[in-house]
Amino acid sequence: TDAPASSVVKPHPPEMENKSADADACGAPAVPAASPPKEVPVPAAYLESTSHHLPSLDEYNALYARSVADPAAFWSDIAREFHWHKPWPADTPPIAWNYDPRAGPVFTHFWKGGQTNICYNALDVHVAAGGGDTVAFFFEPNDPDDGRARTVTYAALLADVCRTAHALRAAGVGRGDAVVTYMPMGVELPTVMLAAARIGAVHSVVFGGFSPVALAGRLAAANAAVMVTCDGVRRGSKWIDLKAVADEAVAIAAREHNHTVRSQIVVASGSRPAGGEDVLMTPGRDVWWDDALQGHPSTCDVVWVDAEDPLFCLFTSGSTGAPKGIVHTVGGYMVGAATTFKYSFNYMPGDVFFCTADCGWITGHTYVTYGPLLNRATQVVFEGIPTHPDAGRLWGIVAKYGVTAVYTAPTALRSLKRAGDEFVTSHNTSSLKILGTVGEPINPEAWDWYYSIVGNRRATVVDSYWQTETGGHVVAPLPVAGLVLKPGAAQLPHFGVVPALLDDDGKVVEGEGSGHLVISAPWPSALRTLMGDHKRMESIYFTRFPGYYATGDGARRDADGHLWLTGRTDDVLNVSAHLLGTAEIESAIVAVPGIAESAVVGVPHEVTGEAIYAFVVLMPGTKGGDALRAEITASLRVRIGPIARVETIQWVGARGLPKTRSGKILRRLLRKIAVGGGRDGDLGDVSTLADPDVLTDLLDGYGK
Numbered sequence: 001t002d003a004p005a006s007s008v009v010k011p012h013p014p015e016m017e018n019k020s021a022d023a024d025a026c027g028a029p030a031v032p033a034a035s036p037p038k039e040v041p042v043p044a045a046y047l048e049s050t051s052h053h054l055p056s057l058d059e060y061n062a063l064y065a066r067s068v069a070d071p072a073a074f075w076s077d078i079a080r081e082f083h084w085h086k087p088w089p090a091d092t093p094p095i096a097w098n099y100d101p102r103a104g105p106v107f108t109h110f111w112k113g114g115q116t117n118i119c120y121n122a123l124d125v126h127v128a129a130g131g132g133d134t135v136a137f138f139f140e141p142n143d144p145d146d147g148r149a150r151t152v153t154y155a156a157l158l159a160d161v162c163r164t165a166h167a168l169r170a171a172g173v174g175r176g177d178a179v180v181t182y183m184p185m186g187v188e189l190p191t192v193m194l195a196a197a198r199i200g201a202v203h204s205v206v207f208g209g210f211s212p213v214a215l216a217g218r219l220a221a222a223n224a225a226v227m228v229t230c231d232g233v234r235r236g237s238k239w240i241d242l243k244a245v246a247d248e249a250v251a252i253a254a255r256e257h258n259h260t261v262r263s264q265i266v267v268a269s270g271s272r273p274a275g276g277e278d279v280l281m282t283p284g285r286d287v288w289w290d291d292a293l294q295g296h297p298s299t300c301d302v303v304w305v306d307a308e309d310p311l312f313c314l315f316t317s318g319s320t321g322a323p324k325g326i327v328h329t330v331g332g333y334m335v336g337a338a339t340t341f342k343y344s345f346n347y348m349p350g351d352v353f354f355c356t357a358d359c360g361w362i363t364g365h366t367y368v369t370y371g372p373l374l375n376r377a378t379q380v381v382f383e384g385i386p387t388h389p390d391a392g393r394l395w396g397i398v399a400k401y402g403v404t405a406v407y408t409a410p411t412a413l414r415s416l417k418r419a420g421d422e423f424v425t426s427h428n429t430s431s432l433k434i435l436g437t438v439g440e441p442i443n444p445e446a447w448d449w450y451y452s453i454v455g456n457r458r459a460t461v462v463d464s465y466w467q468t469e470t471g472g473h474v475v476a477p478l479p480v481a482g483l484v485l486k487p488g489a490a491q492l493p494h495f496g497v498v499p500a501l502l503d504d505d506g507k508v509v510e511g512e513g514s515g516h517l518v519i520s521a522p523w524p525s526a527l528r529t530l531m532g533d534h535k536r537m538e539s540i541y542f543t544r545f546p547g548y549y550a551t552g553d554g555a556r557r558d559a560d561g562h563l564w565l566t567g568r569t570d571d572v573l574n575v576s577a578h579l580l581g582t583a584e585i586e587s588a589i590v591a592v593p594g595i596a597e598s599a600v601v602g603v604p605h606e607v608t609g610e611a612i613y614a615f616v617v618l619m620p621g622t623k624g625g626d627a628l629r630a631e632i633t634a635s636l637r638v639r640i641g642p643i644a645r646v647e648t649i650q651w652v653g654a655r656g657l658p659k660t661r662s663g664k665i666l667r668r669l670l671r672k673i674a675v676g677g678g679r680d681g682d683l684g685d686v687s688t689l690a691d692p693d694v695l696t697d698l699l700d701g702y703g704k
């Protein structure tokens with residue numbers, strides 16, 4: 001299998017490098033080099049194809065230097081370009097923070113005391129400036145020819161957002177209240193997010209692939225009395241009944257969390273299979289979206305909120321315990337989302353942006369709903385999946401709308417690459433200027449395919465490293481003249497981001513070297529807290545290395561000072577660019593009767609980046625086999641959702657898992673065994689094992 005580690009660059013003769021650089025200049029046919037190029041300058045064809053917010057690497061360097069030397073001045077200058085109902089106080093510092101829990105509670109403040117509204121800045125400002133007719137969204141449905149494609153202008157979006165804001169208010173949502181959405185990707189989802197923001201409510205989007213149990217937990221944790229959902233969605237050739245999941249989740253929330261969902265607003269997808277069951281609507285609780293919006297005016301006052309009031313809570317997996325409800329606030333997130341979008345994707349009027357992410361993830365929050373709209377961008381919103389009806393779908397969309405920047409995940413690129421180049425070359429992708437990637441390290445082979453086949457060596461690759469917690473890009477090769485791209489490296493810190501590498505003891509690694517990636521100064525879109533548990537936030541991100549925000553990722557700094565992300569350093573797996581905590585997977589597995597214990601590790605996978613490999617310890621008298629495997633799959637589906645799929649199960653007998661004397665599972669050993677290692681004595685130090693004999697059993701059980 002391909003190793004997904006970004007730090008692995010296959011060696012190749014120097015002439016290969018020259019060849020791909022030449023090919024770029026003289027427009028040679030788009031055939032990838034036999035081995036991926038090591039370095040490629042930001043292509044001249046790209047630089048000539050557009051104007052630039054940031055023309056050169058020198059200008060990046062100068063601006064970056066200013067952003068870290070005087071962050072308050074740098075960010076406040078940018079913040080003043082937005083509309084503030086009330087400016088932040090002149091007599092207190094615009095930025096304040098503490099990243100050292102020993103010195104008091106951890107906090108980040110940007111422009112506290114100032115009042116603004118992100119929805120107003122994303123919509124009203126543009127409409128007032130004459131941009132009402134600019135297209136905000138081209139909606140592309142799952143099935144290309146089903147007649148549901150539509151175009152939504154900024155003026156139309158503003159009117160819908162206002163009607164939705166009234167409908168939310170009518171359902172009882174007020175300032176500071178939470179609204180959960182459980183919807184497919186479409187225009188309605190960002191509409192609800194913006195409507196909530198307009199009235200000072202807090203949105204919490206739950207990806208429409210999570211199970212009823214997972215949704216119930218999030219409804220309760222977010223304390224949401226109102227949910228916006230949809231009758232269902234066609235994803236690829238499958239129909240998914242979201243309303244049934246929502247109803248079950250509401251019942252579970254009542255039963256198990258003592259939490260009441262008072263009201264559900266239900267969007268009609270318009271793609272429900274004919275002849276199927278009717279949608280079950282509970283009178284007094286459920287109302288159709290059209291009815292809820294009916295009769296409300298297309299204007300709505302704005303609730304001005306403090307820059308540090310919460311904007312949204314988005315749940316993400318952690319290494320232990322329940323998912324973390326990451327809380328972002330209005331002012332900093334607004335400025336961070338807008339600024340990173342502007343510079344990473346060099347958005348210019350007339351460009352068409354296409355992010356393939358669902359708003360159920362942070363990428364959809366920052367680079368569908370907020371970043372693009374704050375920049376008055378035109379974008380494609382896509383309901384479907386990259387392989388439906390065939391593996392050319394994304395490139396067909398690029399051709400249809402003249403997309404100039406596409407933003408997707410390496411796992412999608414790897415699966416599309418496998419389908420064959422003809423799915424790309426049969427479409428005209430020459431409008432592309434920017435090729436964005438996110439979610440995991442991109443392997444050089446996928447990078448090269450993206451660059452050569454999709455981008456015809458005329459578009460520049462932006463490998464953006466960031467997290468739900470960071471709110472926006474923190475490391476990315478900006479599309480500037482003079483930068484040499486390195487396939488697999490995210491390279492340059494974004495403005496205001498001060499990365500550092502620390503060794504296990506917390507000592508700073510200077511110059512070339514590897515370590516834990518931490519950030520030592522605040523940036524505007526940094527997380528502020530975890531929903532309902534500030535102490536947990538401090539202990540997860542700020543305690544091991546006081547004074548720093550710890551990303552949980554490892555990184556390497558090369559001789560040029562560029563950063564290469566090397567993967568998680570904690571017990572979080574990254575499967576198809578979705579994070580899954582080992583603890584949540586393991587607890588779903590041990591919920592199956594007959595299973596005593598389980599430990600899961602990630603193994604490299606050609607398409608999904610990482611795949612889940614589970615060691616499952618059986619109770620005496622239980623037999624491992626297809627029936628038990630099916631039960632495990634079902635339990636994962638029910639508790640987490642279909643994204644939590646175990647690739648390999650290794651049944652483990654009575655001796656159990658390798659543990660230290662203090663009872664800690666030695667995952668390092670399990671990882672080695674899972675990738676097929678260990679038989680030649682390369683297991684490393686096993687002296688801390690309480691019972692060395694367990695290894696014999698585990699090695700015997702591999703591959704059976």
Ligand code: WTA
Pocket residue numbers: 316361362363437438439440441442463464465466467468469490551552553565566567568574577578579
């Ligand atoms: C990983 C997604 C390498 C990383 C925006 C991070 C990446 C986690 C990259 C966050 C990248 C994301 N290169 N690794 N370009 N982008 N990651 O919260 O491990 O869903 O910590 O946010 O994805 O995932 P999350």
